[in-house]
Amino acid sequence: MKKIAFIVIVLMSTLSFSQSNFEKAVKLFNEKKFTEAKTLFEAYLKSVPNHHKTIEYLGDIAGSTQKWDVAIDYYKKLKTSNPNSANYWFKYGGAMGMKAKSVSKFKALGMIDDIEEAFLKAASLDKKHIESRWALVMLYIELPGIVGGSEKKAQKYADELLAISKVDGYLAKGYIDVYYKRYKEAEVHLVKAHQIGKSATTYAKLYDLYMNKLKDKAKALNIKK
Numbered sequence: 001m002k003k004i005a006f007i008v009i010v011l012m013s014t015l016s017f018s019q020s021n022f023e024k025a026v027k028l029f030n031e032k033k034f035t036e037a038k039t040l041f042e043a044y045l046k047s048v049p050n051h052h053k054t055i056e057y058l059g060d061i062a063g064s065t066q067k068w069d070v071a072i073d074y075y076k077k078l079k080t081s082n083p084n085s086a087n088y089w090f091k092y093g094g095a096m097g098m099k100a101k102s103v104s105k106f107k108a109l110g111m112i113d114d115i116e117e118a119f120l121k122a123a124s125l126d127k128k129h130i131e132s133r134w135a136l137v138m139l140y141i142e143l144p145g146i147v148g149g150s151e152k153k154a155q156k157y158a159d160e161l162l163a164i165s166k167v168d169g170y171l172a173k174g175y176i177d178v179y180y181k182r183y184k185e186a187e188v189h190l191v192k193a194h195q196i197g198k199s200a201t202t203y204a205k206l207y208d209l210y211m212n213k214l215k216d217k218a219k220a221l222n223i224k225k
Helices: 002-030 034-047 054-066 068-081 086-102 105-109 110-124 130-142 152-163 166-179 183-197 200-213 217-224
Strands: none
Touching: 002 034, 002 054, 034 054, 054 068, 054 086, 068 086, 068 183, 086 105, 086 110, 086 130, 086 152, 110 130, 130 152, 130 166, 152 166, 166 183, 183 200
16 A cells, blocks of 8 residues: 555656646746757656647747748647647648748749648638638738639638738738738728727838838828827
8 A cells, every 4th residue: 555655656746747847848938948948848748748738839949940840740740639720730831831931932832732721721620710811811912823822812811800800800901902012002901900909010010001112201100109
């Protein structure tokens, strides 16, 4: 009986120590001390294999240091073991997208279908998933038409964003207008976004439009006030 009690105590101590390491790693991650956090997360993963949150953190750390292949591997494990998680599909697609930007155009073309599939899957799994819809807006705008780019598709997801979040919707529509150099239309959308959001992001987008696109210094300075 004493032997069993001793084993239980040892196991509880080990679990407590591991949990403590995880909490320390999260704290370091939030402080952007990624190297130290990575060491603790890897140690925790050895003691608690397939711990989803730890794998996600390791994927995020890899992404923050632009180690896209490593990030892709972590997120692939997550979306494979959790196929109904919109967030994991989104992060997998995001890492793939960033890798595509760092390789040759020929290699990037071969990745487009997987990237699109991941974002579409995330959007279908969560009808209110903002990040995946933003990703699809940007993907369809930046892709050439010959490989799937389409303003119509981009506008579809901008409309979905508008239904979920007015600020994101107007920002997305402003982003599309700016891309096509429809600066007056962009002004209408970005003004609405700023009136609703009144955030650093909405201000920056509107200020950039006035200062760098419309070359209207007076309007730029007016919103700066």
